[in-house]
Amino acid sequence: MHILITSGGTSEAIDSVRSITNHSTGSLGKIIAETALTKGHQVTLITTPTALKPQPHPQLKLLVINNVEELHTHMQKEVPHHQVLIHAMAVSDYTPVYMTGLEAVEKAPDLHRFLQQKNQETKISSKEEYQVLFLKKNPKIISLVKEWNPSIQLIGFKLLVAVPSEELIQVALESLVKNHANMIVANDLTKIQDGQHQAYLVTDDRVLEASTKNEIAETILRFIE
Incomplete structure (x- = not known):
């Protein structure tokens, strides 16, 4: 078999x-x-x-x-x-689609369009106090x-x-x-x-x-x- x-x-x-x-x-x-x-x-x-x-x-x-x-x-x-x-x-x-600082999320006028972005950095910076990670099912x-x-x-x-x-x-x-x-x-x-x-x-x-x-x-x- x-x-x-x-x-x-x-x-x-x-x-x-x-x-x-x-x-x-x-x-x-x-x-x-x-x-x-x-x-x-x-x-x-x-x-x-x-x-x-x-x-x-x-x-x-x-x-x-x-x-x-x-x-x-x-x-x-x-x-x-x-x-x-x-x-x-x-x-x-779930799989990650975007990770960014909390301030950038708060300032985004359109969250749906915001999530169409992709992380551009090879290694995301660790300077932010808080990071927001978006996941897609x-x-x-x-x-x-x-x-x-x-x-x-x-x-x-x-x-x-x-x-x-x-x-x-x-x-x-x-x-x-x-x-x-x-x-x-x-x-x-x-x-x-x-x-x-x-x-x-x-x-x-x-x-x-x-x-x-x-x-x-x-x-x-x-x-x-």
Whole structure:
């Protein structure tokens, strides 16, 4: 089986030396990829420079990206050629469009037109006491997957923080329907620590539970096989 996996966390540049990113290590995606390889599957792993990665393997193709734009390009190319997508990457919801001093924003007569500007400096000056950073919402790539390949098995992930399990499962069910996914793995950040990774693996007719990353990987592989 040809399996496409995404892992790690994207990074969106503010200027040439600053960026916005997240704390994803890519460890779950790494374990899922390793589990798939041990079962004899062909794996393409789209990941990020700092994410944890499997050891080189004859059946592993590694693609390294930085931001959502690069992720979109590679996903659009790879999704049609795979039978399964396990989309574990922590994808940035927003990307910076402009950063400037507070005074410049206050003086702008037309904020919409003001935001059409781009930062001209290679490195934005740090002399201002306050800086205002404007962010633009990124497209939800998971929502495009079934357009690119209607027959692909889609495994998505949802991360919330400190919510009741009932809410976590309900949000996963909503994502399942919205994105035409086959399974959503629902996580609570407060329950990912000390080697434990509690998760609910939600499909349209059942909810499975796992308590470690290895259990999550094994459950996903059993489901897609």
